[in-house]
Amino acid sequence: METVQEILQTDTRPVPPVLKQESIKNLGTADIPREIFFSPEYHNLEVEKLWKKVWQWACREENIPNVGDYVVYDVADLSVIVVRSKTDKIQAFYNSCLHRGTQLCVNEGNTLALQCPFHGWTWKLDGTLAHIPCRWDFEQVENEAFRLPEIKVATWQGFVFINFDPDCESLESYLENLPEHFQQFALQERFTAAHVAKVMPANWKVALEAFLEVYHLNATHPQIIKFTGDINAQTDIYGSHNRAIIPFGVPSPHLGKLQDPQAAAIGLIEFIGIDPEKLQISKEMKPRAYAAEATRQYFNQNLELDCSAVSDTEMLDLISYLIFPNFITFTSVTQPFEFRFRPYGNDPDCCIMEVLILQPCTSEIKPPAAKIHWLTSEENWSDAPELRQSGPVLDQDASNLLLLQKGLKASAKPGITLGNYQESRIRHFHQVLDEYLS
Numbered sequence: 001m002e003t004v005q006e007i008l009q010t011d012t013r014p015v016p017p018v019l020k021q022e023s024i025k026n027l028g029t030a031d032i033p034r035e036i037f038f039s040p041e042y043h044n045l046e047v048e049k050l051w052k053k054v055w056q057w058a059c060r061e062e063n064i065p066n067v068g069d070y071v072v073y074d075v076a077d078l079s080v081i082v083v084r085s086k087t088d089k090i091q092a093f094y095n096s097c098l099h100r101g102t103q104l105c106v107n108e109g110n111t112l113a114l115q116c117p118f119h120g121w122t123w124k125l126d127g128t129l130a131h132i133p134c135r136w137d138f139e140q141v142e143n144e145a146f147r148l149p150e151i152k153v154a155t156w157q158g159f160v161f162i163n164f165d166p167d168c169e170s171l172e173s174y175l176e177n178l179p180e181h182f183q184q185f186a187l188q189e190r191f192t193a194a195h196v197a198k199v200m201p202a203n204w205k206v207a208l209e210a211f212l213e214v215y216h217l218n219a220t221h222p223q224i225i226k227f228t229g230d231i232n233a234q235t236d237i238y239g240s241h242n243r244a245i246i247p248f249g250v251p252s253p254h255l256g257k258l259q260d261p262q263a264a265a266i267g268l269i270e271f272i273g274i275d276p277e278k279l280q281i282s283k284e285m286k287p288r289a290y291a292a293e294a295t296r297q298y299f300n301q302n303l304e305l306d307c308s309a310v311s312d313t314e315m316l317d318l319i320s321y322l323i324f325p326n327f328i329t330f331t332s333v334t335q336p337f338e339f340r341f342r343p344y345g346n347d348p349d350c351c352i353m354e355v356l357i358l359q360p361c362t363s364e365i366k367p368p369a370a371k372i373h374w375l376t377s378e379e380n381w382s383d384a385p386e387l388r389q390s391g392p393v394l395d396q397d398a399s400n401l402l403l404l405q406k407g408l409k410a411s412a413k414p415g416i417t418l419g420n421y422q423e424s425r426i427r428h429f430h431q432v433l434d435e436y437l438s
């Protein structure tokens, strides 16, 4: 570790040229008001102006492969049934009976029709009214007017998105430049190998923001610093979305003179669970190229996955996109995670946090998607073995969230202060959120 003297010296290095990037300079340097992380009024505003207006990821296509398969997607107190109504058609409906309002479906399942559990009103999968018990008693009900109200649906890269706003722009236009970026990642060809969820004691933005910067790595995850070039991450700000490329398999500049490229390469492959002894790689290779080749061989041996054409950066680095507002996708082969954060009911102090592993698929037929594994409030992320080496890392992140939610309320300071480069994705996120709410 560096001495205090060395740390002070590091901190007085000249301003990195990245701070001069126009897209980042334009974000400004103002503090973000702390109330927005716990105020019920702000939460209500988000429901009206954000969640009812924005495209949001509801499920994966492989969650509903057969006609009649459905998934319920809840956000705040809004609830949607996403159903495969025909082999090639997915529809979404408000999850509320048109008789007296009972929720029609919970969780997920397969059904021939959407039938209310209370009095048995029934709709076909395409939303047309099929049956009302004692039809004679409802002469005021016209079949056409009592179709289930629909919600917009669109798919991209295997993700099913919904939007409550009937006048919204198309998903394609909403995604801006991302479809072009993602062509090479082909996430629609991957399958859900793990899906873990937990209600976390923090506002959804507090939890989301823990995954929008790597400034916390040195203090929160010191064990991964030896192979993570945290400070060297590249940040890109787009219209509503943003991206970071965080180099893995290289040492953190925080290590100062202790930076060891060899140890970084070995540290990363051991973290992934690769035994270097089982590989045949020339020792002549540069350390990062060695780590990339090790992961290629590992995936070839274990998943029969040919990664020979995949670049070093796509093999190793954390390539992370924020798809506004609440979806963070990591596209690399070795870290193929999807994160989603959403309010839990109308409690601004809680959120649902989900982590998926989208594994590349080698067989013609995709394996069935992993069922969602809900952790209880007593369980840790490391209690989900399917998350492998990431569970303990997520527990370190999770340990900050309650402290942050409580500390935000207890503060004497009106707002939070952000780093101008390393936390620019958070600032950008708030800028876009402000645009929705104003």
Ligand code: FES
Residues within 6 Å of the ligand: 097, 098, 099, 100, 101, 102, 116, 117, 118, 119, 120, 121
């Ligand atoms: S509330 Fe649904 S059938 Fe009565």
Ligand SMILES: [Fe+2]
Residues within 6 Å of the ligand: 210, 216, 220, 221, 393, 397
């Ligand atoms: Fe973290």
